Amino acid sequence: MLGRPPPAQPLFAVLAASWQEPVPVATLPIVGVTIKSDLYVVSLKRGDECRAEFGRLACDGQAGSIVFLSPGQSMLPLDGNTSFAHSDEAWTLAFHPDLLRGSALAEVMHQYRFFGYAAPEALHLEEPERHRLTAVVRRLEEESASPPDASAHDILTAHLQILLSYCQRAYARQFQTRCQAIGHVAQRLDKYLDQHFAGECKNTGLPTVRDCALALGYSPDYLSDLLRIETGTSTRAHIHHAVIEAAKARLLSATASEVAYALGFEHPQHLARLFRQKTGLTPSAWRRQR
Numbered sequence: 276m277l278g279r280p281p282p283a284q285p286l287f288a289v290l291a292a293s294w295q296e297p298v299p300v301a302t303l304p305i306v307g308v309t310i311k312s313d314l315y316v317v318s319l320k321r322g323d324e325c326r327a328e329f330g331r332l333a334c335d336g337q338a339g340s341i342v343f344l345s346p347g348q349s350m351l352p353l354d355g356n357t358s359f360a361h362s363d364e365a366w367t368l369a370f371h372p373d374l375l376r377g378s379a380l381a382e383v384m385h386q387y388r389f390f391g392y393a394a395p396e397a398l399h400l401e402e403p404e405r406h407r408l409t410a411v412v413r414r415l416e417e418e419s420a421s422p423p424d425a426s427a428h429d430i431l432t433a434h435l436q437i438l439l440s441y442c443q444r445a446y447a448r449q450f451q452t453r454c455q456a457i458g459h460v461a462q463r464l465d466k467y468l469d470q471h472f473a474g475e476c477k478n479t480g481l482p483t484v485r486d487c488a489l490a491l492g493y494s495p496d497y498l499s500d501l502l503r504i505e506t507g508t509s510t511r512a513h514i515h516h517a518v519i520e521a522a523k524a525r526l527l528s529a530t531a532s533e534v535a536y537a538l539g540f541e542h543p544q545h546l547a548r549l550f551r552q553k554t555g556l557t558p559s560a561w562r563r564q565r
Contacts, residue, residue, distance in 0.1 A: 284419040286374040287431060289412060291318075292366035309349055315390065316344040317438070318367040319400075319408065339400040341408075341442065345390040346372060364409045370435065378432040380439075387439045389446055391496040404445045411438045450504040460498075461506045461513065463491055468517035472538065480539035481518065484510045519553050522546060527565060531558035 282288035289295075319341050344350060375381040389398065400408070415434050421427065467490045471482050487510055488498040499510045506513075518538060525534040535546035535558075550558045 282419060283421075284423075284427075284431065286371040287368070287415070287419050287435075288370075289366060289368045289416040289419070292412070292416070293364060294413075311347065311349040312369075313346045314344075314369045314371055315346060316342075316350075316367065316369045317442070318342050318344075319365050319405070319412075339402070339405050341398040341400065342394055343390045343392065343398075343442075364405055366409065366412050368412060368415065374428075374435075375432065378429065380432045380436040383436070387443060388496040388500060389442065391494060393494040393497065396494060396497045398442060398446055399449060400445060401448075404441070404448075408438060408441055408445075411441065446500070447504070450501055453501070460491070460501050464498075464502070464510070464513050465517065467491065468514065472517065472521040482514055484514070487514065515549060515553060518546075519550060522550060522558060523561070526558055526562045531562065534558060 279290070319339075375384060389396075411434060415431065415438065418427070418431050418434060464487055467487060468482060471486075484495045484499065488495040491498060493501065495510070502508060502510055502513065521538060522534050525537060529537070531547065532543040535543040538546065540546045547557050547559075550556070550561070554561060556564070
């Protein structure tokens with residue numbers, strides 16, 4: 276599609292890099308075409324030279340921002356300026372999940388939760404981070420172009436793991452900065468949960484992590500990671516705490532079964548199990564002690 280020869284490594288490629296020969300956007304058959312692949316994609320953009328729509332969300336390229344796509348996610352390139360290659364230190368790399376088979380990276384891939392973030396939750400890099408990541412990508416490109424040998428796969432995936440670990444470190448820094456700037460994410464979540472159990476929210480049943488993320492304007496993984504930085508606990512832990520506190524308030528004037536159904540549990544036993552796990556008592560035993 277880009278008018279270049281197939282990559283030497285069939286499961287990995289660096290493309291649209293600033294140091295590669297530019298491809299005029301006008302000749303690309305992908306602008307305005309929805310692309311849904313089985314690949315992981317990591318893309319660093321430096322300016323507004325490219326706009327794309329990820330899922331249902333439009334995202335303008337930001338200076339020094341990285342967008343992550345996981346297999347099965349859709350992307351729609353919308354437009355561009357003069358070329359598909361970008362300004363200094365911009366690149367896109369793609370790799371197939373099969374590349375990870377049998378590697379140490381496969382065992383820790385689940386830790387890189389940013390592949391589940393929404394496009395507006397892109398990673399915004401500081402200059403040293405951008406230089407560091409680009410250096411690793413150049414090394415990856417070099418390794419992927421080398422003739423294969425017994426160590427090629429291990430070396431390639433090891434460098435890829437270094438790249439993703441650098442991204443994870445940069446996200447940790449971004450979370451710290453963002454928590455200091457916007458703060459009180461936990462307070463906003465607690466307010467939403469209070470409103471939910473007070474009957475002020477439209478949705479019924481127990482709130483899910485996705486419900487909470489949607490209410491606060493985040494993707495589920497991004498919200499949980501923000502909360503872990505701010506409070507040390509996950510979204511699910513906040514939900515469980517809110518459920519227990521709401522149950523305690525209702526147990527003062529209702530039976531355990533009535534409380535369970537009022538909170539959205541399908542069966543009273545489910546509330547009893549969670550309540551005992553968090554307090555050491557069943558709802559009925561806790562009620563008798565009041």
